Structure formats: structure tokens, C-alpha cells
Amino acid sequence: MILFLLVNSMCDLCCSYCFYTIGHEKRDSSYIDSQKAEIFANAIDRIGFKSVILTGGDPLYSGLKEHSYALIEELKKRGIRVLINTSGAKLDDVDYDRLVRLGVDRIDISINSYDEAIHNSERGYYQDAVRLIDEMHKRGYRELATTTVITPTNSSFAAPTLSWLLDKGVEDARFQPVFMAKELQDYSAIGCAMNACMKIVSKPHTEHYVRLCEEAFTDPNCRVDDCQMGKNYFVCNAKGDLYPCFHVDERLCNILSDDLDFTRMQIRKSSESKRGACFGKHCVSLFDNPIFWKE
Numbered sequence: 001m002i003l004f005l006l007v008n009s010m011c012d013l014c015c016s017y018c019f020y021t022i023g024h025e026k027r028d029s030s031y032i033d034s035q036k037a038e039i040f041a042n043a044i045d046r047i048g049f050k051s052v053i054l055t056g057g058d059p060l061y062s063g064l065k066e067h068s069y070a071l072i073e074e075l076k077k078r079g080i081r082v083l084i085n086t087s088g089a090k091l092d093d094v095d096y097d098r099l100v101r102l103g104v105d106r107i108d109i110s111i112n113s114y115d116e117a118i119h120n121s122e123r124g125y126y127q128d129a130v131r132l133i134d135e136m137h138k139r140g141y142r143e144l145a146t147t148t149v150i151t152p153t154n155s156s157f158a159a160p161t162l163s164w165l166l167d168k169g170v171e172d173a174r175f176q177p178v179f180m181a182k183e184l185q186d187y188s189a190i191g192c193a194m195n196a197c198m199k200i201v202s203k204p205h206t207e208h209y210v211r212l213c214e215e216a217f218t219d220p221n222c223r224v225d226d227c228q229m230g231k232n233y234f235v236c237n238a239k240g241d242l243y244p245c246f247h248v249d250e251r252l253c254n255i256l257s258d259d260l261d262f263t264r265m266q267i268r269k270s271s272e273s274k275r276g277a278c279f280g281k282h283c284v285s286l287f288d289n290p291i292f293w294k295e
């Protein structure tokens, strides 16, 4: 089982499309304090999560990153795989060295275009994101992934961005649609991007994967059962509240205060229940085989 852990809701960036900017999520002052790192790691370990994806906000947000480093240390002590989603903003050599030393298993850097102006118009801190890729590679760190959120603005640059990422040695380049309010949601941009990227990298199942995504995005009756949220993937906030998905409000339990039997029962019930559409659509980016060009 894999846990998305929202360690805070703060970020050095304010991306134009971000769940927090568009009002889908609300920032608050809660974060996983270094003093709670041990009890969080114990709870996560006891429940049986094998991998934890630290996200937010930003786990490496300049004002709170020390707390995340303490948490990573505790998780690694227990043999748990630690993956980080980050913008890379405001990091320096001390951070790059530390990430290597801590044995972080994967760093997923958000980058919206190879083009600095486009990236910065949606996110900001382009140079920092690129520096994180380059500096980690320089240190012999190979476990880099990238996430490119496809918007109407950057969609036509998706294929050259993929080529650029591959040239930089990033093999695990993920693309996902921007999610907007239901009435504004438009999946044509991701469709165009995927079709263009498919021409650059084509693996045996690429076409099938792209068709599957298109079906999930465009067919209102499509119920793709492959979404693993609430089954193998869960979401926990900085207060310890566990949810089946980012976009489902029904709290399952609190991993810090509820007893283990109750927590496990809630997880089992969630895994066995049939999920409906979320955020108005299936979160195709979270299919078990999310990268259509991966073996």
C-alpha cells in the first residue's frame, strides 16, 4: 500500500492552476512537526504502508523543510520507501547533498515546459527546478521523475518538453491533465499532448494506454476500474486524517489517534468498495501504470 502524505499545505510557489490557487483546497497552518516525525513514522509502519509519497504544499517548502527531513529520516529508519513531490524552489547544495544522504527513493519534480517563459507563467522558479534535476544527476542520483501538468497554454509544447527531459536523462516523465472546476474542465489539451508525445516514445502498450485515458476523459459513462485510490493508495493530512482520495471528503480514520484494528478495518472496507467518479472524472494520472511510455 502507498500513502500520499500531505506534510503541509505551504509552498514557495503559487501556480496559476494549483488546487490551492483555484480554491479547491484551502491552505492552513498545519504541518508535520519534526517532533511528531517518529509517531507518524511508527503509525505508517504499523498500518503497513510500504511507500510514502511526501507532497503538499511542498515537502521542501523553504520555511518547513527541516521538519520534512526529520520525517524522511524516521521513515527510512523503518525501511519505508520515500518519494518526494517538489517544485525544487529555493534549494541549494546543502539540500541536494542531504536528499542523497537520506536515501530518498524518488524525487518527482514538477516542470511544465522546457521553455522558461512558459514554465514561469504557470509555476515560477524554472531555474531552480532545472538545477535540481542537473545537480542530482551530477551527484549520481538517478531516481528522478518529473510531472508536467498539461494546460491549454503548454499543451503544444508537451512533445518538445518530453524530448528535452529525455535528453536530460529523466526517463520517468509523467504528464497529467490540469484539473479545473467541473464547468471549465477540458481534456482536449491532454489528448493533443499525449498524441504528440506518443510519436516520440512508443512502447508496445502506449497506444492502448492513450486510448484508455481518452475514454476515461471523454466518455461520461466510462467506469475505469483501474484507479487505485482508496484501494492501494490513500491520502493522509498533517493531522493524521486518512482519506481514500484527494478528491473524496469521507474521512476513513485518524492514523494517530484511532486504534490499529479500526484503522485496518476502514482501509479494508475502502479497498473493497466500488469507487465512483471523482473530481468529476477518474484521476487517470493515478492508474497503476501511469506512464504510457514505460515498460
Ligand SMILES: C[S@@+](CC[C@H](N)C(=O)[O-])C[C@H]1O[C@@H](n2cnc3c(N)ncnc32)[C@H](O)[C@@H]1O
Pocket: 011, 015, 017, 018, 019, 020, 055, 056, 057, 058, 059, 085, 086, 087, 108, 109, 110, 147, 148, 149, 176, 177, 178, 179, 180
Ligand atoms: C500539489 S503539488 C505538491 C508538490 C509540489 N509543491 C510540486 O509543485 O510538485 C503536486 C502536483 O500536483 C500538480 N497540481 C496542482 N494543481 C493541479 C491541478 N489543478 N490539476 C492537476 N495537477 C495539479 C502540481 O503541478 C504538482 O505536479
